[in-house]
Amino acid sequence: MDYVGRFAPSPSGPLHFGSLVAALGSYFQAKSQHGTWLVRMEDLDPPREMPGAADLILKTLEAYHLFWDGEVVYQSQRHPIYQSQIEEWLTQQEAYYCQCTRKQIKADGGYYLGHCRDKHLQAEGCAVRIKVDTPITEFYDLKHGRIAIPQAIAEEDFIIKRRDGLYAYNLAVVIDDIEQGVTEIVRGADLIEPTGRQIGLYNTLGKTPIQYLHLPLAVTENGAKLSKQNHAEGISLDNPIPTLLEAMRFLGFSLPKGMNTAKIDEIIAWGIEQWHLTQLPEATQITTLFSNRVS
Template sequence: MSTNKHYIGRFAPSPSGPLHFGSLVAALGSYLQAQSQQGSWLVRMEDLDPPREMAGAADDILHTLEAYGLHWDGSVMYQSQRHEAYQAQIEQWLAHGQAYYCQCTRKQIKEAGGFYPGTCRELQQPAANSAIRLKVDEPVTYFVDRRHGRIEIPAALAQEDFIIRRRDGLYAYNLAVVLDDIEQGVTEVVRGADLIEPTGRQIGLYRLLGQTEVSYLHLPLAVTENGNKLSKQNHAPAIDKTAPKPALMAAMRFLGMTPPDDLLASNIDDILRWGSENWQLESLPDSTAVTLGF
């Protein structure tokens, strides 16, 4: 168990399927960054969207992490058990006029140019059949990534009043992830580059809540030769729980590391120890997407 609580990182998969190589890259990168800082590494299950979840996937993900030697600190947090906290914050914003009900459809927003123009901001729409949006009065137009430096956020995206609870009653990712990171004391978010876009909104939530912002490190995405992200939606194959060492070594190489070939003969703990001792942000690929070469 880690003793230095100054650094707290996390891996937060959604249980929509088993872990694939892209998931392993995100898990390993966040784990090695935490280990290199003598920090804690948490696991949170982002089970916010039941229609997209696969039965048994949450347990399978945890068993896979254990098979790969990626042991987490503390207990696993499940977003499905955090609804009261999300709703309480929304109620507070609604009461103070910081959030409002919106009945605009996706089609209407698409016809308006693709970004929500604030149609319902002052209309006092009824709660029934409405989404809830947060008023964005102080847009976050850029952030500094630990590897990629200053990343600009398009003005239209930065200024958009975004959804914090969907019309179907499900809570939005941006709201949940920030409230959970605050609750767990996370100090740095290490995740895939597919989540660069919502980072500005999440920083805005920290500021609105008067909380200390975390730092961000976005790891390169694993993409196929035709440019598609390796993902559960694209039917990426599950990583093998019975033979973790080759995939661990491949993930290290993907992250710009150069593990010696004879490391494959070591046990998993020694492989991960080598990874922690040799982890350097400067070695990460410059690109936010890397084509798989195997």
């Protein structure tokens, strides 16, 4: 099977250093295997999106010479596909409507305990949950090996459509990865936890789960993830090489002397040739000061 990888940012702000690390890791992994590298815009949550962010992200990838294959897919254009699958599961009683609030779930210890599973509620004012009858309690990561998933998380019937009508990340990402023929997912370690749910959806859909590789997460000195919600600054489009080299060091590359004077195409080509998983740090989180130095 030909390798197909992807980078799937959310357009809630400009591309920051942590996102660049994920983009680079997925790009090098795909291109080192002569594979295809796709870009998908995960614009599922309009209230959190920044106007113009999607175009800015694509311009940033181009500035760093991370050129994608094929057309960019926008999840906002795929709502009928997600809804069709939900309706099929509802008809088959593999999914159900749930009226439980966050406050109720918090009172139950923070986990949904299945209160609405057999109530046969109607759609109005409800979220939709998928039934989890065969929990995924562990999976294999290409870097970290066996990763256990806490039982309470693994057993939870999780939301696939929110009560406000927005489609859930876990649903959309699995449907899209299957349709696009993605063979391996390379992403940040902040997404380790939902991996079991996504593998479960592959099984529910009768598809063979794919491989996963989770890269170390860039965090600030106080342990906060570099993210748009935490006001991580966008990376430079005008002078990409210093940021590119910093991200490559973060991913474990030992850069040869004089690399900072090379052309960006030469740096990318060298990275593809030298990339190997053993170079990646063992840690799932690495403190970086880089976000405070980028303008």
